[in-house]
Amino acid sequence: MLVGAGKSLCYQLPACLSAGVTVVISPLKALNLEQIKELTKLGIKAWTPSDDKSERVQNRFYKELIEEDPKIKLLYVTPEKMRKTSWLIKALKSLKERKCLTCFVIDEAQCIIEVGYDFRSDYGTLNELLNEFRGVPIMAVSGPIGPGIQEDNLNQLQMTKDQVFTMPFNRLNLKYAVQERKTISGEKDCFTWINEHCLNESGIVYCWRKVDCDNMARSLNKAGLKASSYHSDVTDEDREIAQNKWNENKCQVICATSGAFGMGINKPDVRYVIHSFLPDSMERYHRETGRAGRDGNVSHCILFYSDRDEGLLQQAIMGTTCKAISSDISNDISISKEISKAIRSPNSCINSSAISRAINSAFLKGKGSKDRKFRNLGTMMKFCGTQQDCRKKQLLTYFGGVNIEANVCQPNSEAICDNCERANAAAAATV
Numbered sequence: 001m002l003v004g005a006g007k008s009l010c011y012q013l014p015a016c017l018s019a020g021v022t023v024v025i026s027p028l029k030a031l032n033l034e035q036i037k038e039l040t041k042l043g044i045k046a047w048t049p050s051d052d053k054s055e056r057v058q059n060r061f062y063k064e065l066i067e068e069d070p071k072i073k074l075l076y077v078t079p080e081k082m083r084k085t086s087w088l089i090k091a092l093k094s095l096k097e098r099k100c101l102t103c104f105v106i107d108e109a110q111c112i113i114e115v116g117y118d119f120r121s122d123y124g125t126l127n128e129l130l131n132e133f134r135g136v137p138i139m140a141v142s143g144p145i146g147p148g149i150q151e152d153n154l155n156q157l158q159m160t161k162d163q164v165f166t167m168p169f170n171r172l173n174l175k176y177a178v179q180e181r182k183t184i185s186g187e188k189d190c191f192t193w194i195n196e197h198c199l200n201e202s203g204i205v206y207c208w209r210k211v212d213c214d215n216m217a218r219s220l221n222k223a224g225l226k227a228s229s230y231h232s233d234v235t236d237e238d239r240e241i242a243q244n245k246w247n248e249n250k251c252q253v254i255c256a257t258s259g260a261f262g263m264g265i266n267k268p269d270v271r272y273v274i275h276s277f278l279p280d281s282m283e284r285y286h287r288e289t290g291r292a293g294r295d296g297n298v299s300h301c302i303l304f305y306s307d308r309d310e311g312l313l314q315q316a317i318m319g320t321t322c323k324a325i326s327s328d329i330s331n332d333i334s335i336s337k338e339i340s341k342a343i344r345s346p347n348s349c350i351n352s353s354a355i356s357r358a359i360n361s362a363f364l365k366g367k368g369s370k371d372r373k374f375r376n377l378g379t380m381m382k383f384c385g386t387q388q389d390c391r392k393k394q395l396l397t398y399f400g401g402v403n404i405e406a407n408v409c410q411p412n413s414e415a416i417c418d419n420c421e422r423a424n425a426a427a428a429a430t431v
């Protein structure tokens with residue numbers, strides 16, 4: 001489902017109508033707090049065991065959870081917190097035994113496969129945690145996801161008797177275009193486009209690395225726009241200032257890395273989303289372009305890419321894969337046990353087969369993740385290089401649409417994609 005289409009309602013309503021507690025496993029603390037605030041306003045009891053709660057408060061909620069008829073309807077928790085908090089697991093087991101654990105909801109389920117391996121590893125290992133609660137229904141909700149990911153998600157969560165519900169998501173007001181970058185950094189390409197099409201409008205420019213965000217913001221400011229850089233090295237305070245200014249239209253452009261600026265952004269009048277560098281997957285590209293035009297007015301999704309982007313992203317994938325495999329190996333308990341045994345008694349015999357098993361398993365996991373990322377990149381490059389098929393048709397087909405008509409973006413003549421525009425111009429010239 002798209003952002004804003006009512007994903008939360010899919011589990012909040014059943015949670016309110018059912019007896020017992022629904023546990024929502026969701027990646028972002030800030031969003032969890034926001035949802036709890038809204039539910040509390042409606043008189044629905046919701047809670048999260050975040051780090052800043054005192055022991056006294058946590059004890060009070062633990063007692064509430066283990067009482068005969070718990071009043072809490074929704075419990076929000078990040079995957080990391082769920083894994084680390086033993087009293088919470090104990091309380092959930094008590095709820096399960098008393099048949100008061102209504103459902104587990106995995107929010108942003110695309111994170112399990114898409115980023116779980118090397119970004120939020122606890123998302124990738126949720127199945128191990130949920131194994132202890134087999135028998136409790138699981139609901140996984142996600143944004144649009146591509147071929148294979150849905151099946152991988154279901155397999156990961158061991159959801160064998162699954163029912164899948166999807167909804168169409170053709171955003172008729174979004175105008176897609178892809179162009180080869182004329183400059184290496186893309187700064188001039190972005191300014192020229194903004195200057196010609198949306199000079200005083202609100203927009204987002206997604207950049208590859210943090211340094212690219214800084215350079216892009218500096219360059220756009222120099223050219224006379226009001227731009228802010230936004231990534232994980234910018235302090236919380238400066239990020240909040242940048243976002244507030246952008247929300248109030250005192251800053252026109254946010255130049256961001258995709259991980260930093262995304263979930264929870266709901267500005268309605270974003271007139272353009274520019275990618276100054278090749279996104280690494282159709283999922284990411286679709287999610288980020290979807291932040292344009294929430295108010296329904298025509299908005300632009302511009303992608304500037306170069307052939308060399310693919311090689312640079314492949315190198316980056318190799319780097320993160322090596323790092324993830326090394327970290328998996330160094331965190332493996334069977335290896336640590338063998339090492340500590342060898343240190344304690346140097347003459348003891350090391351179990352080398354346990355070590356090689358652990359290394360093989362980490363390697364296979366890393367290879368699977370790398371292969372998937374390379375495939376994603378290949379699909380993205382193909383999307384960029386295609387000059388015939390309608391961009392929206394390609395996106396809808398990728399995300400599982402069948403029998404999508406060739407003229408899917410024609411109904412809104414102001415927002416037809418570059419490929420359809422080209423085809424229309426060629427047809428007009430022939431006539």
Ligand SMILES: [Zn+2]
Pocket residue numbers: 389390391392393408409410416417418419420421
């Ligand atoms: Zn089209």
